[in-house]
Amino acid sequence: MTNLKPVRPQRERDRSRATRIFLWIFSIVMIVTAGSAFTMKLIDFYITATREGSAALGSFLVPVMNYLCIAAGFAALFVWAHSRGQFRNVEEPKYRMLEQNRLCDLDWERERER
DSSP states (O other), X not given: OOOOOOOOOHHHHHHHHHHXXXXXXXXXXXXXXXXXXXXXXXXXXXXXXXXXXXXXHHHXXXXXXXXXXXXXXXXXXXXXXXXXXXXXXXXXXXXXXHHHHHHHHHHHHXXXXX
16 A cells, blocks of 8 residues: 555645745735834934933833843744744644544534433
8 A cells, every 4th residue: 555645736736835925925024014113213212312312311221121122022932933843834733623623522422322
């Protein structure tokens, strides 16, 4: 007996490839946009702090540190999730959920028949 893998139709493969390309482009655009906005905000804080003097620096230190801490937290969560393999197979959890639901339904049917 040979181990044959099911072959997806060409149309489905093309759609899957198009979806992946769209997601990559969308992700890159969103990361560049968010990074640009974050950088512009940091530059704005720096310009205001240097023009207003040392008294203004203290009032801008807290928001900047908050931004940096939050960004570092998200980066740490992303690295942790990627290292644990959370992004390897994003389709599998829905199939696992459906399988568990089917097993629960079977158990419920067996209990009902008793």
